[in-house]
Amino acid sequence: MSDMENRVRHYDWCYVSGRVNVLEFNLLNATFYERLLSSDDLGNVVANLSNTPLKDYFTHVKHLYEYETLLDENYYSRLYEIRSLSPDSAICDFFLIRNDIFNLKKFVKSKACGTSVGKYFRGTIDKNKYDNAWNGKMTSLPELVNESISLFKRSMATVKKEELPFIIDLIIDGVYLKYIESICKRIEVEIVKRYMMAYQFFKGFEAIRRAVVLRFDMDILNKYYLERFDQKHVFRKLAKNTAWTSDKTFREIMAETHCDASLPDLVQMLLSDLSQNISFRYEVLTDDYLLDMIRPVKYTPFGTERVFGYLCGLTTEVFNLKLVLGGKVHKIGNNLLKERLRKAYV
Secondary structure (H helix, E strand, O other): OOHHHHHHHHHHOHHHHHHHHHHHOOOOOHHHHHHHHHOOOHHHHHHHHOOOOOOOOOOOHHHHHHHHHHHHHHHHHHHHHHHHHOOOOHHHHHHHHHHHHHHHHHHHHHHHHOOOOOOOOOOOOOHHHHHHHHOOOOOOOOHHHHHHHHHHHHHHHHOOHHHHHHHHHHHHHHHHHHHHHHHHHHOOOHHHHHHHHHHHHHHHHHHHHHHHHOOOOHHHHHHHHOOOOOOOOHHHHHHHOOHHHOHHHHHHHHHHOOOOOOOHHHHHHHHOOOOOOOHHHHHHHHHHHHHHHHHHHHHOOOOHHHHHHHHHHHHHHHHHHHHHHHHHHOOOOHHHHHOOOOOOOO
16 A cells, blocks of 8 residues: 555544544543442442443433443444444444344344344344345345355254254354454454454354363364364364464464464463353453553554544443443442453553
């Protein structure tokens, strides 16, 4: 890309970067969560929220019982605002497509298993278009939707009814992880590319580790989860489990996906046995790693990376707030909440 093209690209992101610069000051820091955790009753929780941008959402204790709905309302209003101002929606869609995947799983299970769809989460796809995709009609939907449905329909005849929900998850998760690579091709900023590739690695490896520990039939994993990945892809190497026998080989695989293999806590967790008791630690460690990876973009005046970093911070903030507010409402102990809390972006 020429210097002129670089200048044009950065110029396009000036306005939305300026908006992000303002919004970033409203993000909550670690000290706030410490105060929130130390609140001994719901009245104190509301009092703490009254000093934040969420004050208009939580004006009474009763609003705490609607915390998920209210936090989502605030989150999506900011996310869609940034999306509308951005010259390219790809970086915003990265956060929304996860909801599309969740919605798609529920939709396909309703068709295949007769289950209820229930609530749709806000994403990039109009829920009314799923039926068209299922019926093979031409729709302007992301490739992952049509491909997921096509792969599933080809598999339906050979899958036992009781296995359908699990196979649906495997197929759609595999297509989603492959789709992340296509998003990366639209992103020209190296640090955002590295983040997305590391994200793909962590999410894919988590499922493979779990399958190995539970002695899952790896032929099923290869057939439904890894079908779209070529034979040289790191996921296929890991699914064979041969790379895990060598610490050196595993670190080389991590380097392929832009993960820092020099961090002992990270490597130890990735190579440890996965059980129900420690699965949340894997999620905490990898989520914190990704946030640390993107945090330096706060010092970039404007550009794709500045906007992406803010959205990562905002998404983490909503997760932390749901965790703590839900914990307070349901009287969950502070120690359990603290060990699941993610790092703050600011």
